[in-house]
Amino acid sequence: MxxxxxxxxxxxxxxxxxxxxxxxxxxxxxxxxxxxxxxxxxxxxxxxxxxxxxxxxxxxxxxxxxxxxxxxxxxxxxxxxxxxxxxxxxxxxxxxxxxxxxxxxxxxxxxxxxxxxxxxxxxxxxxxxxxxxxxxxxETGLPVWLGVSCKQRVDGDGLVSFDLPNMDFARPLDALIPMGPSVVNIMHSDIDVTPQAITMVRERWPGPIGVYPEVGEFASPNWSFDADATPDRLVEHARGWAKRGVVLVGGCCGTTPAHIAALAKEFG
Ligand SMILES: [Zn+2]
Missing domain, CATH: 3.20.20.330 (Homocysteine-binding-like domain)
Known part of the structure; x- marks a missing residue:
C-alpha cells in the first residue's frame, strides 16, 4: 500500500x-x-x-x-x-x-x-x-462496467457517495448512466446499503446490474476486516440480490477467495 x-x-x-x-x-x-x-x-x-x-x-x-x-x-x-x-x-x-x-x-x-x-x-x-x-x-470501444459506491447518509435517510457525504447518490447515477455503460456495478459499498442502491440503480437502468461489496476498511498500515461478513452470510445476501435481478456477484475489499468460492458454489 x-x-x-x-x-x-x-x-x-x-x-x-x-x-x-x-x-x-x-x-x-x-x-x-x-x-x-x-x-x-x-x-x-x-x-x-x-x-x-x-x-x-x-x-x-x-x-x-x-x-x-x-x-x-x-x-x-x-x-x-x-x-x-x-x-x-x-x-x-x-x-x-x-x-x-x-x-x-x-x-x-x-x-x-x-x-x-x-x-x-x-x-x-x-x-x-x-x-x-x-x-x-x-473511447476504448470495450464494454464499460460502471462501478458506483455509496453509503448511508449520516444525518438522515437516503444514500450518498461513499467518500462524499454531501453527494446524493442519485447525482453520479444521473450523470453516468446516460453515458452508456454495459453493466452497472454497485461495488465497494456496505452489504447493508446494497438493497437501497439496487432500487436506485434499477429506477435509472434497465440493463445488467452487478454487486461486489466491501466488508473491511484500510486502517493504515493494515486492513481491518468485518469478521461477521462470512462467506455464508454473503451468499445469503446475494440470494436476495439475485431475486431482484442482479446478474453478477463478487467481492471487493475484505472479501477472500473463500467468499468467491461460496458464491461460485451457489451461483456458478
Ligand atoms: Zn473495495
Whole structure:
C-alpha cells in the first residue's frame, strides 16, 4: 500500500504476489478478475517516483492477469480497473481537468492495447471526475462496467457517495448512466446499503446490474476486516440480490477467495 497510489505500486514491487492473488481467485471460481490498476494513472505514479515506469507497470499489470488466466486454462474475463483516486488520496491534489482526462485516456488505452476484455470503472462517485473516467473508458470501444459506491447518509435517510457525504447518490447515477455503460456495478459499498442502491440503480437502468461489496476498511498500515461478513452470510445476501435481478456477484475489499468460492458454489 502506498500513500500516493493506494495499491498501485504492487505490480512493480510484488508482481508474483499480484499474480498469485489472481490465481487464488480463479481457483476459487471467479469468472472475472480485475487488474491491479486502481491506482496506476501517471499522475498517481509520478508522486511515488514511478512516473517513468507508468507504461511498463500498466502493461505488466494486465500481463500478470493474463498469465494467471492462461495457467488456469479457464475461460476468465479480464477487467481493467480505472478509478478516480486523487494523488495522495486528497481531492485537492487532482491535476487540472485537461491533464486528468489525458491521464485517464492514456491508462484506458494501454489497458485496452494490453488485452483486457472490458474496462471496470471503480468507485465512481461524482459528476466531474467520474464523467472523465467514463469518457476515457468508452473511447476504448470495450464494454464499460460502471462501478458506483455509496453509503448511508449520516444525518438522515437516503444514500450518498461513499467518500462524499454531501453527494446524493442519485447525482453520479444521473450523470453516468446516460453515458452508456454495459453493466452497472454497485461495488465497494456496505452489504447493508446494497438493497437501497439496487432500487436506485434499477429506477435509472434497465440493463445488467452487478454487486461486489466491501466488508473491511484500510486502517493504515493494515486492513481491518468485518469478521461477521462470512462467506455464508454473503451468499445469503446475494440470494436476495439475485431475486431482484442482479446478474453478477463478487467481492471487493475484505472479501477472500473463500467468499468467491461460496458464491461460485451457489451461483456458478
Ligand atoms: Zn473495495
Amino acid at each position: 502506498s500513500r500516493s497510489a493506494w495499491s498501485g505500486l504492487a505490480v512493480h514491487s510484488h508482481p508474483d504476489v499480484v499474480r498469485a492473488v489472481h490465481e487464488d481467485y480463479i481457483t476459487a471460481g471467479a469468472e472475472v478478475i480485475i487488474t491491479n490498476t486502481f491506482g496506476t494513472t501517471r499522475f498517481l505514479l509520478e508522486p511515488a517516483g514511478l512516473g517513468r515506469e507508468f507504461e511498463t507497470i500498466n502493461r505488466n499489470a494486465v500481463q500478470l492477469a493474463i498469465q494467471a488466466r492462461d495457467a488456469s486454462g479457464r475461460d476468465v474475463a479480464i477487467a481493467g480497473s480505472i478509478s478516480n483516486l486523487p494523488p495522495g488520496m486528497n481531492a485537492a491534489n487532482y491535476p487540472d481537468p485537461d491533464l486528468e482526462l489525458a491521464g485517464l485516456r492514456e491508462l484506458a488505452a494501454i489497458l485496452a492495447d494490453s488485452g483486457v476484455d472490458l474496462i471496470a470503472l471503480e468507485m465512481m462517485q461524482d459528476t466531474r471526475h467520474a464523467t472523465r473516467a467514463m469518457e476515457a473508458a468508452l
